[in-house]
Amino acid sequence: MPGSRAMLVLAERLPAEPLASMRRSWWEKRRYIYVTPGEELVERALRGFPDDVRALAGRCRIIRTDARGGGGFYSDRNEIELAAGVETYEGLRQVELSACHELFHYVCWNDTRYRADEDQGFPYLRRAVRESRKLLDAFPRYKGWVTQSFLRQGDHANPVEYFADIPTNFRDTAELPGPIRAHFAPLIDGSPPPYDLAHAPDWLADPTDLATFQRWLAGGD
Known part of the structure; x- marks a missing residue:
């Protein structure tokens, strides 16, 4: 019935x-x-x-x-x-x-800006996370979500899932550390992109292993 x-x-x-x-x-x-x-x-x-x-x-x-x-x-x-x-x-x-989470997987795959970052291994996303690692204490809701929820997912706590989770869980970009806010703001509040995601990074390649990504998320070096 x-x-x-x-x-x-x-x-x-x-x-x-x-x-x-x-x-x-x-x-x-x-x-x-x-x-x-x-x-x-x-x-x-x-x-x-x-x-x-x-x-x-x-x-x-x-x-x-x-x-x-x-x-x-x-x-x-x-x-x-x-x-x-x-x-x-x-x-x-x-x-x-x-x-919403699954739709942002679709966005990452189909938005030419962010697809370019994924195709390069997420260098811009990784750099935003790295540059935010010492800013976490000023953003308690984000820090709590990262440490008490996202990172507890083990191997699932990776750049692909992180990309879909940020717009799903943070509709107010003021709750995000500056570099992460800038990276996601075009998707959340319509701000202009801070950089050209299709352009090859002009810095030495960051590590791409999951352990480093998760360590940066937790605020470590």
Whole structure:
């Protein structure tokens, strides 16, 4: 029996244990109470981003799959799969965050500016992280997110995932250290790019191993 978005809104107002019990009951029946259509989900996930970002990411197709959780961006098909159960079992807010994260993988792959950085191994992104490592204390929300959430993902805490996570989690660029803010601001608030990402870096190549990237994120040398 199908439900509705309004039904989930009401369910999410319940205390944690009754909500968890209700979700267990739903999953026993493999129910998805409400599944946001892909086009609507794209619109919801991109609210507040600059027009050019919404226009680009708005081309991406989100396919809702028959699963409780999970999903990803598939560059070979240039589209996203996202489980139909996210709204029901993780929440209405979470489905928009999950979609936003995957849409920024699409942006990284399809925005010519940032794709150029990825194709070079993310030298500009890595340099922004390196230059921010001594600034973390002045940005407590960012520092807390990096150290208590992102870096705890192990090998998943890499430049590709970091790229998608920053616009998803930081809609206010003032919460980001200056070099990171400058790198992502064109995507978040529409500021002009601070440099030409397609231009080969004019500095000696930084290390590209994951351990160094994670050490810089944590504020180390």
